[in-house]
Amino acid sequence: MSTRDGVAIVGVGTTEFGQLYKDRTANRSAYTLGARAFTAALEDAGLERDDIDGLICARLPNYTRMADLVGLRRPSYCQSIDGAGRMSAVAVQLAIGAIQSGLARTVALVYGNNGRSAGATYGGGEDGGPTTGYDTSYGMTSPGAYVALMYQRYREMYSAPDLALAPLAINNRAHAMHNENAVMRTPLTIDDYVNGRYIAEPLRLFDYCLINDGGVAMILTSTAIAAKLNRPMVTIRATASSGDLTNFYTSDDFFQQSCNSVANRVFSAAGMSTKDVDCVQIYDNFTPTILFSLEGFGYCAPGTSWDWVRDGRIGLGGELPVNTSGGHTSESYMQGWGLHVEAVRQLRGEAGSRQVPDCEVVQYICASPITASHLLVRS
Numbered sequence: 001m002s003t004r005d006g007v008a009i010v011g012v013g014t015t016e017f018g019q020l021y022k023d024r025t026a027n028r029s030a031y032t033l034g035a036r037a038f039t040a041a042l043e044d045a046g047l048e049r050d051d052i053d054g055l056i057c058a059r060l061p062n063y064t065r066m067a068d069l070v071g072l073r074r075p076s077y078c079q080s081i082d083g084a085g086r087m088s089a090v091a092v093q094l095a096i097g098a099i100q101s102g103l104a105r106t107v108a109l110v111y112g113n114n115g116r117s118a119g120a121t122y123g124g125g126e127d128g129g130p131t132t133g134y135d136t137s138y139g140m141t142s143p144g145a146y147v148a149l150m151y152q153r154y155r156e157m158y159s160a161p162d163l164a165l166a167p168l169a170i171n172n173r174a175h176a177m178h179n180e181n182a183v184m185r186t187p188l189t190i191d192d193y194v195n196g197r198y199i200a201e202p203l204r205l206f207d208y209c210l211i212n213d214g215g216v217a218m219i220l221t222s223t224a225i226a227a228k229l230n231r232p233m234v235t236i237r238a239t240a241s242s243g244d245l246t247n248f249y250t251s252d253d254f255f256q257q258s259c260n261s262v263a264n265r266v267f268s269a270a271g272m273s274t275k276d277v278d279c280v281q282i283y284d285n286f287t288p289t290i291l292f293s294l295e296g297f298g299y300c301a302p303g304t305s306w307d308w309v310r311d312g313r314i315g316l317g318g319e320l321p322v323n324t325s326g327g328h329t330s331e332s333y334m335q336g337w338g339l340h341v342e343a344v345r346q347l348r349g350e351a352g353s354r355q356v357p358d359c360e361v362v363q364y365i366c367a368s369p370i371t372a373s374h375l376l377v378r379s
Contacts, residue, residue, distance in 0.1 A: 007096045008226035008235045008379070010106075011045025011219035012341040013037040014181065017332035020213040021183045024117050033215030034060055034112030035069045041108065041217035046229050052219070054104030056091050058111040059083030059335070066110060077104040083113070085285055088336030089364065089372035093239055095220045106221040111337045116212045135248060144208060144286055146249040148200035151288040154254060155202065158303035162202070166193045167309050168287040169206040169329055174315060176326025178354035183210055184330040207287040209328035216337035218344075223379070232348040233379040237361075238269035241372035249369065258371040259296020270375045274298050277375075278359045279321040279346055281339035283366035284328045293367045294322075316354055324354050336366055347378040 015036050020028075034057070042049060049070070054077040057063045063080045067073070077098045081087045088111070095107040115122075122142055140146055154160060173188035188206060196205030226233050242258040244251050251258075267273055274297070282293045291305040299320065300308040314322040325331045325342040332338050343362040345351050364374045 006223055006235075007099050007220055008223050008233050009218055009340075009344050009376070010221055010226045010229055010231060010233075011041040011043075011047065011217075012344050013040025013042070013044055013215075013217045014334075014338060014341055015040075015213075015215045017181050017212060017214045017334075017338075018183050018185070021116065021210075024213070026117055028114045028117040028213055030060060030112035030114040030215075031065055031069055032112070033114060033213060034066060034110045034217065035215070037112070037215035037217035038070050038108060038110050041219050045219045046231060047106065047219065051106050052108045054078065054095065054098050054107030056081065056094055056107060056109045058087055058091055058109070058337070060110065060112050066112075070108075070110070072108075075104070077107065083111075083335060085283055085335035086366055086368040086370040086372065088340060089239070089241065089366050089374065090370060092218070092220070092236070092340065092374060093241065093372070096236060096239065099220060099222055106219060106225060109218045109220065111216045111334065113215070113334060114213050120211055122211065140248065142200070143249045144203060145200045147286040147288055148203045150250050150254060150292075152202055153252075154288065154291070158306070160306040163190070163194070164306035165203075165207050165287045166190055167314075168284075168290050169193055171309070171315055172284070172323055172327040172330040173206075175321075175324050175354055176330035178316070178352065179325050179331055182326045182331040183212055184326070188330075203286060203288070206329060209285045209333040210330075212332050214332055214334050214338075216334050216341060218337075218340060234344050234347045235377055235379045237272070237375045237377045238266045239372070239374040240265040240269065241370055244369050244371060246369070254292040254296070255367040255371055256292070256296045256302065259293065259367050262371050262373050263297040266373045266375055272361065272375060277320070277361050277363045279324055279356045280363045280365060281324070281343050282322055282327070283336045283339065283368065284323060285333070285368075287329065289367050290322065293365045296367055296371075297363070297365055297373065316356070321356050324351060324356060336364075340364060343376050347376060
């Protein structure tokens, strides 16, 4: 879907991920974290609370409680969506639809996560997810186990070597070292990677996302309103999505068909190609999803991404910087939300020592049971 440059992200806010990781507390509330991020995003946009007439909450099931915390009494548009990582892109699409249809003028997207303090494991046969009952009895105890199985298939098909994922984890950490807000900022060497224990073989410790606390918020509005705010304008040139829906978290083609569909539509709607993109923010709950995404969106041929990402190609100063904030394995696992914020900061030129020079186009990609992508541009 083309937005005709009609929708802009005008405010972003995050909590202090690294500090929250150090100061774990059982009493931490996801709602409070979301409210802090909302306040930061509102200040960033230069807006007042009364300017917000739409609210979308994620991982915060009670939008009434969230609205009360931030003082939104009578929004024109409000709803909650679940906390799965694929839903961050969906939330952006919902906000675009609300703005373009006239249901709301300015929509706040608020995400809160107290998973580390609450003891979340993202697996272990918890009720309500794809890894229960029958699946658990066969060892599929988490999305990570499913991705490990997918990656084992990928390795067999394409002869990927044992350490093919190491450059991805090391690249994320190298970028996080430039990010004062990141959870993990110490250098990660190849020896560190190899010595990391297997969680679900062939995935090692550093192939897994973090479990942490934090809040993220974004504010979207029309470009007509955004133009009056005297802030750098980041517009959403196009967005698209596709389901790959089964009763389990895996895909026998590594989400390639859904990625191809989304890639064709989002690039066509934007009038762009991969050659126009200056950096990519890829949803990386586990490092293999970076490989699947790069192939599915046409940055390299199927089966070649494990070789393509080596030798600094996806690092700062490389051909295609990927996950410039440190991604989900080093910055913070905010289930895609933090990656959206990083895209905005890159386009504004606010990324400090990790800034991609002359960054004008950023792509967000999530390869998952709901594959989605946006092309964001500096206007």
